[in-house]
Amino acid sequence: MNYSLVGRLIWKDWYFQRTAILLALAGGALSLGIVAVGGQAGFTIGLILLVTILAMISAMTVMGNVLGERENQTLAFVMTLPISYVEYTTSKILGALLIFVPFWLTLVIGCLGLIVAAPPIHGLFAFTVIMAVEILVGTCLLIAVSLVTESKGWTVSAMVTANIAINLVGYLVAHIPGISNGMWGTKILWRSAATLSLIVEFALIVLMLGMAFFLQSRKKDFI
Amino acid sequence: MNDISVFFDGVCKKYPHFSLDNIGLELATGSIMGFIGANGAGKSTTLRILMGLVHQDSGTVRVLGHSMPEEQTAAKLDIGFVSEDLRLYGPATLEWHMNFLRPIFPRWDQPYADGLAHRFDLNPQQKIKGLSHGQRVKAALLLALARRPRLLVLDEPTTGLDPVARVEVLEELMSVLADEDRTILFSSHNTLDVEQISDQITFIDRGKIIDSDNKEAFLDRWRRLRLVLPPDGVVPRLPGFVQVGGSGRLPVVTTNRFEPAMVSACNEMGATVQAVDTMTLEEIFVANVHSRRERGAA
Numbered sequence: 001m002n003y004s005l006v007g008r009l010i011w012k013d014w015y016f017q018r019t020a021i022l023l024a025l026a027g028g029a030l031s032l033g034i035v036a037v038g039g040q041a042g043f044t045i046g047l048i049l050l051v052t053i054l055a056m057i058s059a060m061t062v063m064g065n066v067l068g069e070r071e072n073q074t075l076a077f078v079m080t081l082p083i084s085y086v087e088y089t090t091s092k093i094l095g096a097l098l099i100f101v102p103f104w105l106t107l108v109i110g111c112l113g114l115i116v117a118a119p120p121i122h123g124l125f126a127f128t129v130i131m132a133v134e135i136l137v138g139t140c141l142l143i144a145v146s147l148v149t150e151s152k153g154w155t156v157s158a159m160v161t162a163n164i165a166i167n168l169v170g171y172l173v174a175h176i177p178g179i180s181n182g183m184w185g186t187k188i189l190w191r192s193a194a195t196l197s198l199i200v201e202f203a204l205i206v207l208m209l210g211m212a213f214f215l216q217s218r219k220k221d222f223i
Numbered sequence: 224m225n226d227i228s229v230f231f232d233g234v235c236k237k238y239p240h241f242s243l244d245n246i247g248l249e250l251a252t253g254s255i256m257g258f259i260g261a262n263g264a265g266k267s268t269t270l271r272i273l274m275g276l277v278h279q280d281s282g283t284v285r286v287l288g289h290s291m292p293e294e295q296t297a298a299k300l301d302i303g304f305v306s307e308d309l310r311l312y313g314p315a316t317l318e319w320h321m322n323f324l325r326p327i328f329p330r331w332d333q334p335y336a337d338g339l340a341h342r343f344d345l346n347p348q349q350k351i352k353g354l355s356h357g358q359r360v361k362a363a364l365l366l367a368l369a370r371r372p373r374l375l376v377l378d379e380p381t382t383g384l385d386p387v388a389r390v391e392v393l394e395e396l397m398s399v400l401a402d403e404d405r406t407i408l409f410s411s412h413n414t415l416d417v418e419q420i421s422d423q424i425t426f427i428d429r430g431k432i433i434d435s436d437n438k439e440a441f442l443d444r445w446r447r448l449r450l451v452l453p454p455d456g457v458v459p460r461l462p463g464f465v466q467v468g469g470s471g472r473l474p475v476v477t478t479n480r481f482e483p484a485m486v487s488a489c490n491e492m493g494a495t496v497q498a499v500d501t502m503t504l505e506e507i508f509v510a511n512v513h514s515r516r517e518r519g520a521a
């Protein structure tokens with residue numbers, strides 16, 4: 001693996017997304033500020049804003065960094081570099097995650113911090129962690145589908161699937177007895193059902209990204 | 224194999240509506256090969272296989288001693304590639320592209336790149352999206368040449384350029400290559416472009432290599448003979464007969480194995496040779512393609 005070239009490609013993707021990243025950072029900071037000082041209404045508005053910004057970053061990363069290479073015909077330029085397609089795939093997955101994960105972590109830490117600081121909603125702790133990881137699962141699905149298919153249509157379908165999945169998972173998780181019992185309580189509870197849910201989510205992430213690597217390594221036509 | 228930069232043997236690639244069939248190709252180090260074919264003949268697919276961007280279904284490909292596609296990362300360190308459908312990053316400047324590539328290619332030659340920018344009349348601080356198509360092609364050429372590649376692969380670089388920009392690009396390319404000992408593979412459907420810079424010519428049609436030789440040999444051995452036949456005379460079957468045109472007693476015979484002795488041979492067979500016409504590379508290419516297609520149909 002040519003790590004220095006992979007790093008250079010990740011830096012390139014960051015460079016071309018820098019304005020959007022800075023704007024999203026400002027938006028994220030603003031949302032957290034609203035959540036922190038805006039009372040009950042501010043909490044809701046700020047949270048919606050944060051999730052919207054996360055969805056935007058997710059879409060922007062995939063559309064710009066992954067699909068954009070083919071659409072703008074710059075993929076040929078990249079593939080004339082001394083790089084294999086697996087290295088290219090690594091750079092795209094790591095690049096997208098390195099843009100997305102800091103925002104995602106900010107959201108998770110911010111939300112969990114607020115929950116910990118507010119005893120009346122302590123019971124939402126486990127549910128929030130699981131749903132936050134579900135957003136990461138959705139983003140990994142987008143990255144994998146866009147890389148493997150290089151198709152806008154399939155990527156948009158994956159976006160729709162990811163959005164539906166968030167609602168479905170939210171509904172299902174809220175009905176798992178080990179999580180729903182005490183969800184609206186004033187104590188932070190972490191039961192084995194929550195751990196199992198997280199294991200399933202991370203296994204899905206590993207499976208999707210692993211599949212992306214596997215399918216990419218079997219591709220025979222890159223341009 | 225050391226003196227051969229590009230080696231294809233029995234290379235096949237199948238698509239639903241097109242296939243490359245048993246491609247064999249040898250390009251000696253230091254030579255410039257023009258790769259001519261109509262649109263959709265298989266030029267780009269062949270060059271993409273050469274670059275490792277498309278994997279052949281069967282056959283052997285070696286480029287600069289590297290087996291492709293397995294060793295493509297090592298091979299690509301020594302290849303400069305410019306293609307009709309290769310685009311640079313619009314929001315970035317030419318200077319950004321040079322800075323991006325410099326640490327990747329160990330032989331990157333910055334003074335040479337600066338000199339080329341001056342020669343190509345390119346402003347390194349200008350964004351790519353602000354350049355004309357001709358300037359973008361020149362920028363892509365600059366970025367390929369400054370790598371100091373041992374093999375330069377140009378896939379239809381002049382396609383889509385207006386006549387002025389096309390001549391400019393070719394002139395710049397020829398002047399840049401004048402004193403270089405570099406192997407070049409130049410594909411185009413424009414025979415005039417290829418004729419100007421190549422010393423080897425290969426024709427490809429419908430996924431098959433139909434002829435390959437050095438340019439002078441092509442121009443020497445292809446001729447059109449304008450004949451006058453006696454009443455009830457038949458067109459003499461000449462060596463290297465490719466096709467016959469004209470009409471009635473005034474046939475025009477194309478041969479790809481012309482020798483001066485052919486004229487007297489025709490006379491002995493009762494046909495008078497009115498004229499022996501040389502052929503341009505374009506005429507040779509078209510005659511070659513037509514005769515192969517006719518034979519294929521028959």
